[in-house]
């Protein structure tokens with residue numbers, strides 16, 4: 001009997017959770033499972049802001065894929081996917097090979113959305129991968145290291161602008177606000193010379209969060225020297241500055257560091273494929289399949305799932321990616337071995353936003369608000385739980401966060 005070929009694209013939260021489930025539920029004779037990822041490691045995307053700020057070594061957030069998969073059941077291919085061809089039931093890889101499939105799981109994650117802002121692509125940094133996070137950390141270190149070594153120190157080296165007061169931007173700023181005093185000490189710079197500015201187009205940071213939580217976050221960050229420009233649209237990014245527009249007035253801010261954290265979109269390969277897309281994502285069926293191609297499942301940031309309660313799509317998060325992956329794996333097992341497919345229902349377990357190593361805020365268990373140490377502790381529990389889902393207790397013990405005091 002021919003074994004069905006299951007190909008999973010991407011070893012992030014969605015892809016690896018799917019693999020972890022499949023290798024438990026399927027035997028070696030049930031299916032050929034192939035996982036494709038551009039690196040030989042998985043990284044915890046939700047920790048990248050720490051690597052970017054330099055408060056966590058980037059190696060802490062990456063794990064060798066070979067240590068997470070059962071190689072008797074899963075074939076790992078390290079390569080970059082260059083095209084998804086659902087009409088031909090194949091995917092093309094950078095090295096020239098093509099992989100054929102009976103069932104495909106698209107879990108290729110996110111990339112920065114730049115909204116056509118002039119200069120953004122060329123002069124802003126983004127927090128999208130381990131290498132991008134390292135680039136940000138090294139860029140900031142370089143600005144501090146250079147400042148006192150120039151005949152005429154340039155203050156713009158010490159101005160850091162973060163575009164976007166959403167989850168990623170605020171988590172990054174929280175870490176950076178803690179790192180700046182260390183950088184100042186290391187490079188003999190007066191802290192008062194450093195500016196850390198959040199530029200947010202809406203009138204509030206963290207849209208969707210309760211006002212009390214937002215106020216808490218702003219107070220915590222302002223106490224550590226963060227400035228907020230709210231209702232301010234980023235108009236242009238240059239190598240040595242940005243232009244914003246706030247209340248109809250334009251303002252130039254001199255800076256040699258702009259980090260863009262204001263928007264993500266699905267991996268461009270989704271839009272370029274013949275999968276039917278909505279805003280660059282696949283609006284999946286309740287079983288998480290592409291409506292135009294039943295043999296293609298889509299999970300994580302490439303999938304669009306509608307939240308009927310508020311008539312808007314669910315935001316892209318690791319939480320939803322992992323829940324989708326579990327249903328996707330269940331449905332693949334049902335297709336391979338027989339059984340009922342499940343419909344996806346998102347269970348909101350709450351959201352906690354880190355504000356630095358020892359501070360956080362958020363809501364859990366049906367809306368209970370938490371702040372400070374409790375929230376920071378919960379955030380570490382959430383991070384460790386994600387590790388557990390993809391690599392069990394062993395991975396938690398190896399990479400987990402236990403610095404709770």
Ligand SMILES: Cc1cc2nc3c(=O)[nH]c(=O)nc-3n(C[C@H](O)[C@H](O)[C@H](O)COP(=O)(O)OP(=O)(O)OC[C@H]3O[C@@H](n4cnc5c(N)ncnc54)[C@H](O)[C@@H]3O)c2cc1C
Nearest residue numbers: 010012013014038045049080081109300301316317318319
């Ligand atoms: C700084 C930051 C903080 C965040 N904090 C939170 C949080 O606290 N809670 C939360 O729920 N969510 C958070 N998120 C969002 C969360 O990280 C994403 O929603 C989640 O990673 C999506 O999972 P995914 O499996 O779709 O994609 P990813 O986890 O991004 O995985 C995609 C994988 O595909 C690989 N890949 C990409 N392109 C190719 C290609 N062409 N060929 C081969 N491989 C490829 C990538 O290398 C990667 O391994 C945060 C995101 C960031 C950036």
